[in-house]
Amino acid sequence: MPKKMLTLLTIVVLLSVSLSACILPASTPPPTVNATATGGLPFPVSSPNAMLTEIVSGTQTAQAGSQPAGAVTQPPAQPTAEPVVVPTATLAVVPTATPGRPSSYIVQKGESQYCLARRFNVNPADLAALNGLSANAFLDPGMTLKIPQSGSWTFGDRALKTHPVVYTVASGDSIYSIACAFGDVDPNMIILANGLKEPYTLTTGQSLQIP
Numbered sequence: 574m575p576k577k578m579l580t581l582l583t584i585v586v587l588l589s590v591s592l593s594a595c596i597l598p599a600s601t602p603p604p605t606v607n608a609t610a611t612g613g614l615p616f617p618v619s620s621p622n623a624m625l626t627e628i629v630s631g632t633q634t635a636q637a638g639s640q641p642a643g644a645v646t647q648p649p650a651q652p653t654a655e656p657v658v659v660p661t662a663t664l665a666v667v668p669t670a671t672p673g674r675p676s677s678y679i680v681q682k683g684e685s686q687y688c689l690a691r692r693f694n695v696n697p698a699d700l701a702a703l704n705g706l707s708a709n710a711f712l713d714p715g716m717t718l719k720i721p722q723s724g725s726w727t728f729g730d731r732a733l734k735t736h737p738v739v740y741t742v743a744s745g746d747s748i749y750s751i752a753c754a755f756g757d758v759d760p761n762m763i764i765l766a767n768g769l770k771e772p773y774t775l776t777t778g779q780s781l782q783i784p
Contacts (some may be wrong), residue, residue, distance in 0.1 A: 580654040593669065594618050598650065603774050606664045619775060621706050630633065660696045669741055674694065674695065674720055674722065675693070675718050675720055676719070676720060676722065677718065677719055678693075678717070678718050678720055679715065679716070679717050679718075680709060680712045680713065680714055680715065680716050680717075680718060681714055681747075681749040681760070682714040682747060682749060682750075683747050683749045683750030683753060684712060684714075684749050684750075684753055685711070685712060686700055686701055686706065686708070686710065686712060688752075688753035688756075688784075689712075690726060691726055691731045691733075691753075691756045691757055692752070692753075692756075692758075692759065693720055694723065694725050694726050694731065695720060695721045695724055695726065695756075696724040696726065696727060697726075697728075699723075699724045700718070700720070700721055703719045703720075703721050704718050704719055709770065730758050731757040731758075732738075732755065732757045733754060733755055733756035734754060734755045734756065736755055736758060736783045736784065737782065738783050739780050739781070739782060739783070740780070740781045740782075740783050741778060741779070741780055741781075742775045742776060742777055742778060742779040742780075742781060743777065744777045746775055746777075747773070747775065748760045748763055748764060748769070748773045748775070751763065751781070751783070755783060758783060758784070762784045763782075763783060763784070765780060765784075766781075766782040766783070768783055
């Protein structure tokens with residue numbers, strides 16, 4: 574084949590290939606992304622209030638799911654108030670009157686055998702004999718005497734002074750010496766009548782009700 578003809582044929586082939594490339598459809602371009610009004614990407618964004626509601630709702634749902642079926646939600650327990658301790662009043666121990674004739678008695682300062690025999694309505698000789706004492710023996714405060722359960726006072730009236738009466742305390746007086754001065758008065762009754770408290774200290778000039 575002549576050289577000119579070969580060159581011409583080559584040119585024709587190249588032109589045919591170029592025209593074919595121009596006629597073939599171009600590849601599909603990627604979709605156009607339109608910007609939103611705020612310039613962001615077009616995906617849904619929850620508002621802050623909506624996000625908070627979703628978080629709270631999700632927390633409550635999780636708590637409800639953790640409880641067993643049928644369980645009743647109890648309100649939080651209220652703190653228990655500390656009990657208030659109210660101090661109780663201390664009542665004074667007031668002795669009661671000697672119940673009749675006791676089986677024994679502890680001697681107090683200012684008391685004698687005759688005093689106790691009058692008070693308990695017993696024979697002083699029986700009192701001395703039962704305790705191994707002479708008739709005129711002095712009694713020491715704090716000693717315990719046995720009291721006879723029979724016999725009675727036979728030496729006249731047991732009362733030495735009229736009572737009830739208001740008595741004015743003199744120097745050296747005690748509840749027990751005053752009771753002895755009246756004869757048949759129980760010292761415990763004087764204590765009760767005047768609301769006295771131990772150690773029953775008296776003041777000179779003080780007024781006492783003698784029952």
